[in-house]
Amino acid sequence: MTSRIATEVRDLLTGLGVSETVFTSGDLVVSSPIDGTEIARVVQTAPDAARTTIGAAAEAFAAWRRVPAPRRGELVRLLGEELRANKDVLGRLVTLEVGKVPSEGLGEVQEMIDICDFAVGLSRQLYGLTIQSERPDHRLTEQWHPAGVVGIISAFNFPVAVWSWNAALALVCGDAILWKPSEKAPLTALATHALFERALARFGDAPAGLSALLIGGRDIGELMVEDARVPVVSATGSTRMGRDVGERVARRFGKAILELGGNNASIVTPSADLDLTLRAVAFGAMGTAGQRCTTLRRLIVHEDLYDVLVPRLARVYETIAVGSPVDSEALVGPLIDAPAFAAMQASLDAARAQGGIVHGGGRVDVNGEGSFYARPALVEMPGQVGPVKEETFAPILYVMKYRDLSDAIAMQNDVPQGLSSSIFGTDIREVEQFLSAAGSDCGIANVNMGPSGAEIGGAFGGEKETGGGRESGSDAWRAYMRRQTNAVNYGRTVPLAQGVKFDVG
Numbered sequence: 001m002t003s004r005i006a007t008e009v010r011d012l013l014t015g016l017g018v019s020e021t022v023f024t025s026g027d028l029v030v031s032s033p034i035d036g037t038e039i040a041r042v043v044q045t046a047p048d049a050a051r052t053t054i055g056a057a058a059e060a061f062a063a064w065r066r067v068p069a070p071r072r073g074e075l076v077r078l079l080g081e082e083l084r085a086n087k088d089v090l091g092r093l094v095t096l097e098v099g100k101v102p103s104e105g106l107g108e109v110q111e112m113i114d115i116c117d118f119a120v121g122l123s124r125q126l127y128g129l130t131i132q133s134e135r136p137d138h139r140l141t142e143q144w145h146p147a148g149v150v151g152i153i154s155a156f157n158f159p160v161a162v163w164s165w166n167a168a169l170a171l172v173c174g175d176a177i178l179w180k181p182s183e184k185a186p187l188t189a190l191a192t193h194a195l196f197e198r199a200l201a202r203f204g205d206a207p208a209g210l211s212a213l214l215i216g217g218r219d220i221g222e223l224m225v226e227d228a229r230v231p232v233v234s235a236t237g238s239t240r241m242g243r244d245v246g247e248r249v250a251r252r253f254g255k256a257i258l259e260l261g262g263n264n265a266s267i268v269t270p271s272a273d274l275d276l277t278l279r280a281v282a283f284g285a286m287g288t289a290g291q292r293c294t295t296l297r298r299l300i301v302h303e304d305l306y307d308v309l310v311p312r313l314a315r316v317y318e319t320i321a322v323g324s325p326v327d328s329e330a331l332v333g334p335l336i337d338a339p340a341f342a343a344m345q346a347s348l349d350a351a352r353a354q355g356g357i358v359h360g361g362g363r364v365d366v367n368g369e370g371s372f373y374a375r376p377a378l379v380e381m382p383g384q385v386g387p388v389k390e391e392t393f394a395p396i397l398y399v400m401k402y403r404d405l406s407d408a409i410a411m412q413n414d415v416p417q418g419l420s421s422s423i424f425g426t427d428i429r430e431v432e433q434f435l436s437a438a439g440s441d442c443g444i445a446n447v448n449m450g451p452s453g454a455e456i457g458g459a460f461g462g463e464k465e466t467g468g469g470r471e472s473g474s475d476a477w478r479a480y481m482r483r484q485t486n487a488v489n490y491g492r493t494v495p496l497a498q499g500v501k502f503d504v505g
């Protein structure tokens with residue numbers, strides 16, 4: 001029997017022009033985490049077809065790189081228009097396929113719109129440098145050229161926004177794009193690509209094969225990762241995946257942009273505004289049911305505040321609404337699947353074994369056996385041991401005490417991951433210490449807000465096992481281009497750099 005979510009998904013997808021055969025006649029089974037019912041069977045890309053698609057992208061690149069960048073920006077502007085017009089539909093599909101609550105589903109599409117706007121402006125600003133030459137009558141410059149085909153591998157938890165961060169920049173930079181979405185979220189990818197195809201049709205003369213989907217699991221991702229016709233691979237997902245992709249791409253001297261796991265902490269100092277802290281911590285730790293790479297996972301609280309803040313936080317954990325994102329106003333929706341719930345329980349057991357006191361964390365029965373909802377867990381830990389140093393992709397917040405800020409910063413840095421971090425406080429000395437070279441070692445360090453919910457204007461990404469990649473705003477566009485240094489001699493002699501003489505008469 002077709003579930004009501006399957007029916008709604010079918011109507012939304014066909015409304016966007018996606019052929020029903022594509023998502024009903026394949027063997028990639030997709031279930032909604034909302035109620036565990038099967039909602040689609042998507043046709044996967046066969047390896048040979050994937051190789052042909054990569055070849056077509058390489059050909060499209062050869063033409064697209066010659067299109068002036070502001071004109072390329074026009075395609076991204078049209079994509080932004082399609083996303084604006086269909087924000088509700090795509091946001092709803094995000095909710096149905098991965099279980100995000102409605103405002104987060106819509107927020108994900110808003111992020112796509114924002115990066116399109118950013119990239120359109122960028123298409124007129126792909127600046128190089130003019131450098132002072134040491135030789136007479138010479139001009140030295142640096143310019144940026146399109147890099148080639150960019151392969152995008154995305155994770156289930158931001159099923160469409162991560163594509164847009166990469167796609168919008170890559171397209172204005174003159175690259176062709178290939179997208180291997182998460183096998184847990186191919187439907188939102190089909191919907192997004194249908195919108196992109198509308199933009200392409202309105203644009204008119206873009207080369208065929210400029211953008212394509214490769215649907216499937218790890219194997220099809222590996223095929224793209226191994227292919228030298230894809231000089232840039234942008235991969236978002238677990239550290240395990242990134243280590244594999246990074247090594248394979250490096251072996252063939254390609255470039256990898258890696259956006260991997262996080263284990264993000266906030267430090268609450270004695271000068272913190274506690275009401276603000278409480279609200280920010282709640283969103284940071286429980287938003288998206290703890291399934292953001294930037295989710296707050298460790299709270300390091302000054303010992304003088306601990307007995308005030310932690311009981312207040314525990315009350316929020318007890319009462320926050322957990323429920324279906326389509327049938328309730330709940331702020332916390334489902335975990336993606338059974339293994340995610342099992343991983344959460346295993347981490348809580350490991351925390352207990354290390355002396356942790358666990359508040360919450362149990363299963364909440366919302367839609368029966370096939371779906372996995374959990375009350376977020378607040379875990380008081382005696383120290384930073386065991387599961388606290390790992391990323392468990394679930395709503396678990398470990399709380400620990402500190403006395404000296406330097407110790408708190410050392411604790412915040414003492415994990416393998418380095419994505420995001422924050423400090424709560426109004427003492428400028430403490431805040432600046434946290435932001436200094438001797439402070440947080442993460443790619444993102446915030447003040448008086450949680451570690452999640454980044455804006456697209458800044459470069460996004462992290463250090464250490466988070467992979468070192470940067471995407472989205474600032475100068476992240478450079479990763480999608482290749483740098484070329486140009487020296488031009490407009491004189492009549494051949495002066496050599498470093499005073500070298502080589503006079504052949």
Ligand code: NAD
Nearest residue numbers: 154155156181182218221222237238241259260261262293
């Ligand atoms: P995952 O690593 O299981 O899968 C991510 C993607 O990689 C999928 O498309 C998968 O098919 C593909 N893949 C897996 N192994 C591969 C391989 N060897 N070669 C090529 N492709 C491969 O991750 P997930 O469970 O979908 O997502 C959760 C993880 O993603 C968390 O660790 C989270 O922190 C991370 N994440 C990071 C960011 C970031 O920007 N840093 C953003 C979102 C999610």
